[in-house]
Amino acid sequence: MSVEEQRTIRCLVAKVGLDGHDRGAHVITRAFRDAGFEVIYSGLHRSPEEIVQAAVQEDVNVLGISILSxxxxxxxxxxxxxxxxxxxxxxxxLIVGGIIPDEDEERLKGKGVDEVFGPGASMGEMVEYVREHAPER
Amino acid sequence: MNPEELVEGVLAGEHRALARAITVIENRADGYRELVSALHTHAGEADVIGVTGSPGAGKSTLVDKLAATYRERGLTVGVIAIDPSSPYSGGAVLGDRIRMGSNIGDMEVFFRSMSARGSLGGLSAATSDAVTALDAFGKDKVIIETVGAGQNEIDIVRTADSVAVLVPPGSGDDVQMLKAGILEIADLFVVNKADLDGADRTVQELRELVQYQQGGVPSDVGHHSATAETVKGLGSSDGDEAETDGWTSPIVETVANRGEGVEDVLAAVADHRTHLQESGEGDEQTRTRYAEEIRTLLREDLNDLLAAEVDRRGGLDSYVERVVAGETDPYSVADELLTPIADCIEGTDRGDAARREQGPTAED
Structure with a gap:
């Protein structure tokens, strides 16, 4: 059974802090779902602790944080x-999406973020990146 | 983490280990059997509550409040929320977590979303194994939440000790829908959004259904205020209602987003639990569940064996081609593939026919 079953990628799409713009997060959630991922959407205005709690309990391979604030x-x-x-x-x-200035991008990567996707990133590009880099479970 | 480490971690109360254990269970990954076997001996303490109902009935919101209320009483809670997956991409959006607003940052509420993954039957097995993991971890209460549509979901909630079916007020059609299988599995009904118009009527219709189901004629068809009576009638079974198995499914009204009636739901669940213990039905339930679990495993394993055998013989496609070409038919193919297995079973068991009759052959 395990042989023919495809690996399932689980993602948490998270909105943190005082940032009410979730159109992007919704679009990504749908794109991930259509790519065959299981996507958990955090909802708006979550605290970092909540995101951590969700990521740990749901045992996601991928945590995507959307921040436009x-x-x-x-x-x-x-x-x-x-x-x-x-x-x-x-x-x-760990991937971050949103409005992130170039100099901040480097700093975030230094702190443990794997990749940053800005406004120009295409869905296909992101899905491909996740497929390639999502850690095994 | 290998299975032994996972078991150790789960028993030691590590959240990460529990989360990973459920992943292994869900994926049916290597070692999941050893994992579940090892956890099984440490499980059996938790009360399992199933919550089901149509989309938008307020299941997630109610589950959130139930969990919060248990936490206020100092109990720990595990939640498994199951959402459908797309039959096309296999992907899913698991949205129940959004409603868990009352348990923010409280790690003692372990909330896990699961996708139905389009599997036939396997989902209920994975769910009950995940419940075993939460149970072994030490959760006092485990809540399973699922959309109540279809056999799969019904199988899942049947793994619970007590099942609450949520009914939103509105047209009688909702109650009609319940007739198709869900009515029978309800140990209690929750009319959520009871502040909306039509709630009284829905309660009334449910009362009639419950009474019909128990073989009685509704004693109170017609107009009366259902509200006061249903809440009052919660304490124990209503005296005026026909009882066949000693349990009359109570009807509780709630407004989950405001937390109203949540205590009543928990009281009804507790009553049902007492009933299960006192009537011996609980033991019966446990036996039925284990039997079902064993059957499911046998079915799955047998399927795997068969699939491997078919592969060895050149794959299913070659048989399909022969059927298309008119050389054979599906029944003959099935017979041909199964004959060696049937021979094998009859060969080894011939001297012990009595045991074979009792034994769990895969009759379905």
Whole structure:
């Protein structure tokens, strides 16, 4: 049975902080679903702790954080820290989407983010990236 | 993490290990059998509650409030929420978590979303195994939440000790829908969104259905205020209602998003639990469940064996081609493939026919 069954990729699409713009997160959620992923959407205005709780309990391969508020420098490291606490950082692919200035992108990657997707990123590109990099379960 | 480490982690109360154990169970990944076997001996303590109902009935919201209320009482809670998956892409959006607003940041509520993954029958097995994991982890209460449509879902909630069926107020059509199988599995009914128009009527219709189901004629067809009576009647079974198996499914009204009636639901669940224990029905239920589990496993394993055998013989396609070409038919193919297995069973068991009769042959 396990042989013919395809690997299922589980994703958490998360909105953190005071940022009410979730159109992007919705679009990504649908694109991931159509790509055959199982997607858990966090809902709006979540705290970093909530995101960590959800990522740990749901045992997702991929955590996608959508931030358009500019607070990524504060919120993302808190999430990374939380994941580490539960031993969930190492085998979770962490991607960030939204409005992230170039110089911040490098800093986020230095802090544990695997990839950053800006406004120009295509769905196909993201799905492909996730398929290639999602850690095994 | 290998199965032994996972078991150790789960028993030691590590959230990460529990989460990974459920993943292994869900994926039917290597070692899941050893995992579930090992966890099984540590399970059996938790009360399992199934919550089902049509989409939009308010299941997730109610589950959230139930979990929060249990937490107030100092109990720990595990939740498994199952959402359908797309039959086309296999993907799914698991949205029940959004409603879990009352348990933010509380790791003592372990919430896990599961996709139906389009599997036939396998889902209920995976669900009950996941319940075993939560149980072994030490959760006092485990809640299974699923959309109540179709055999799959009904199989899932049947793994619960007590099943609550949510009915939103509205047209009588909702209640009609319940007749198709869901009515029978309900240990209690919850009329959620009871502040909406039509709630009284829905309660009334449910009362009639419950009474009909028990072989009685509704004693109170017609107009009366259902509200006061249903809540009052919660404490134990209503004296005026026909009882066949000693349990009359109570009807509880709630407004889940405001938390109203949640205590009543828990009281009804507790009553049902007492009933299960006192009547011995609980033991019966457990036996039926284990029998069902064993049957399911046998079916799955046998299927796998058969699939492997078919592959060895050149795959199913070659048989299909022969049927298309008119050389044979599906029944003959099935016979041909099964004959060696049937021979094998009859060969080894010939001297012990009595045992074979009792034994769990895969009759279905």
């Amino acid at each position: 500019g607070a990524h420098d504060t919120l993302v490291p808190q999430i990374v820290e939380g994941l580490r606490e539960y031993g969930a950082f190492e085998d979770t692919l």
